Amino acid sequence: MLIRPITANDDAAMAAIIRQQLKKHHLDIPGTAYFDSELDHLSRFYQVTADRAYFVICDEMGQVCGGAGFAAYDTHHHIAELQKLYLDPAVSGQGLSYILMEYVMNAAQSAGYQQLYLETHSNLQIALHLYRKLGFSELESPLQKTVHPTMDYFFLKNLT
Secondary structure: OEEEEOOHHHHHHHHHHHHHHHHHOOOOOOOOHHHOOOHHHHHHHHOOOOOOEEEEEEOOOOOEEEEEEEEEEEHHHOEEEEEEEEEOHHHOOOOHHHHHHHHHHHHHHHOOOOEEEEEEOOOOHHHHHHHHHOOOEEEOOOOOOOOOOOOOEEEEEEOO
């Protein structure tokens, strides 16, 4: 497997994976990433500034199997937000989410962030397990007003 920054050629594959997974978990509703305006052009959004990045994981044939990224959340407190961690169900059970998460956490730390925040939903039980196993602390509420009001779980992890 290869992890690399997203390109415009990856946009359609990642949008399809994200929408497929959200629909599978009954989250193809307003208030989720399913309706994000930048979803069909993720590469454009993440290549705008140095304080954000998105990475795709590809198989041996170069096919995009999933991705995850980060962007500034609270620059004053050096907090980034984990964004759009999704994998194609065909590669589930291979530990790729852990590999991708470690990559994103290291990249966020290299970008100067000290903490990584995330919002998720109770329907995404595998994601909840992943975040807890990686040492994220569960918060009672979002750190700030959330862009995705449907999310009902909030986590924070120190990167330093």
